[in-house]
Amino acid sequence: MVKRTKVKIGPLTIAPPLFLAPMAGLTHSALRQLILDFGGVGLLSTEMLSAARLPSENSVTSPYLITTEREHPLSYQLLIYSTKHVKEALKKIEKLGADLIDINLGCGAPKVIKKGGGRALLKRKNELERIIKEIKEKTELPVTAKIRLGERFDLKALSEKCDFLQGVGLDAIYLHCRLEKEAFCRPPRWKKLPNIKEILGIDIPIIINGGIFGPEEAKEALEITKADGLMIGRGAAIKPWIFKSIRDTLFIKQETSVGPRDIYLPDVFFRFYRYLEKLFPPERQIGRLKEFTHYFSQNYAFGNRLAMSVQRCKDMNEARTVAMEFFRKNEKILQVTAA
Numbered sequence: 001m002v003k004r005t006k007v008k009i010g011p012l013t014i015a016p017p018l019f020l021a022p023m024a025g026l027t028h029s030a031l032r033q034l035i036l037d038f039g040g041v042g043l044l045s046t047e048m049l050s051a052a053r054l055p056s057e058n059s060v061t062s063p064y065l066i067t068t069e070r071e072h073p074l075s076y077q078l079l080i081y082s083t084k085h086v087k088e089a090l091k092k093i094e095k096l097g098a099d100l101i102d103i104n105l106g107c108g109a110p111k112v113i114k115k116g117g118g119r120a121l122l123k124r125k126n127e128l129e130r131i132i133k134e135i136k137e138k139t140e141l142p143v144t145a146k147i148r149l150g151e152r153f154d155l156k157a158l159s160e161k162c163d164f165l166q167g168v169g170l171d172a173i174y175l176h177c178r179l180e181k182e183a184f185c186r187p188p189r190w191k192k193l194p195n196i197k198e199i200l201g202i203d204i205p206i207i208i209n210g211g212i213f214g215p216e217e218a219k220e221a222l223e224i225t226k227a228d229g230l231m232i233g234r235g236a237a238i239k240p241w242i243f244k245s246i247r248d249t250l251f252i253k254q255e256t257s258v259g260p261r262d263i264y265l266p267d268v269f270f271r272f273y274r275y276l277e278k279l280f281p282p283e284r285q286i287g288r289l290k291e292f293t294h295y296f297s298q299n300y301a302f303g304n305r306l307a308m309s310v311q312r313c314k315d316m317n318e319a320r321t322v323a324m325e326f327f328r329k330n331e332k333i334l335q336v337t338a339a
């Protein structure tokens with residue numbers, strides 16, 4: 001078992017220190033609720049939200065903003081370019097009940113970079129400092145940022161970046177342990193970051209992220225880096241019970257509402273399917289089912305067949321039929337072990 005079972009981010013205590021990573025098209029209310037059904041997650045997250053567009057987004061119908069009372073603590077990740085969007089974006093997310101604000105300083109999409117957001121904002125230090133100061137002035141909520149390692153593996157440069165972020169008042173840093181241009185299929189570099197807080201010389205919590213797909217990697221990553229917590233992205237869409245597995249193995253074993261030790265994959269799939277139907281307008285459901293199935297199908301040896309057949313579907317009914325057909329044919333490998 002790991003000794004540190006919680007982490008404080010500003011006034012918030014996150015326990016266990018296991019964080020859902022923001023993922024566009026994936027970390028909406030349906031996936032967050034599915035994860036909560038298994039338990040084990042310390043902090044949930046939205047996907048990245050444009051601070052410029054947030055004020056005009058309809059919180060009742062927008063899949064980016066739909067949320068339920070049980071989804072707490074919940075971090076809202078902002079994609080922001082300028083101080084001019086701070087006031088209205090904060091007003092909106094405070095009204096929605098945000099528990100924490102995260103700033104995206106890692107996105108490298110050309111459209112985002114062109115406007116000066118994501119990792120480009122981390123290079124526009126003066127504007128970034130003004131944005132963080134303004135956020136801190138206007139809200140009591142804790143503020144974090146998510147970054148990548150940088151262009152090269154350069155600990156001095158990384159340490160300077162983290163020192164700057166700590167200096168401007170951030171409450172924690174999420175570090176995606178890949179270089180800026182590294183694809184997600186490349187191994188993360190947390191093995192090269194032993195005692196991360198010491199080597200970077202910072203005091204605020206550091207949560208590391210990248211390539212955690214089960215309790216073994218989680219244990220290794222925490223033992224090597226001694227980070228304050230772990231953030232999990234794709235692993236949470238493949239195995240929505242991953243937080244429960246890690247919590248039960250490394251932190252503290254607990255019974256949860258879904259409970260059983262063995263996870264029946266079709267049940268998990270259709271639980272997600274029903275959340276989509278219940279929560280989102282019909283035209284917003286099938287795209288999100290396709291996105292999720294791309295990851296969830298990896299639980300099966302020939303899961304690409306499931307992913308591809310759902311990918312071709314026009315609507316949810318058709319997707320249900322092809323998924324049921326796939327599950328019927330793959331009956332022998334339906335059961336996996338949660339912990």
Ligand SMILES: Cc1cc2nc3c(=O)[nH]c(=O)nc-3n(C[C@H](O)[C@H](O)[C@H](O)COP(=O)(O)O)c2cc1C
Nearest residue numbers: 021022023024047048146176210211212232233234
């Ligand atoms: C489909 C997808 C969408 C993502 N969207 C975001 C995002 O909105 N904001 C962000 O900071 N990172 C985003 N990421 C990066 C993840 O938060 C995370 O850093 C990355 O997936 C590595 O973690 P993992 O190896 O646990 O998946 C995204 C990743 C994926 C796969």
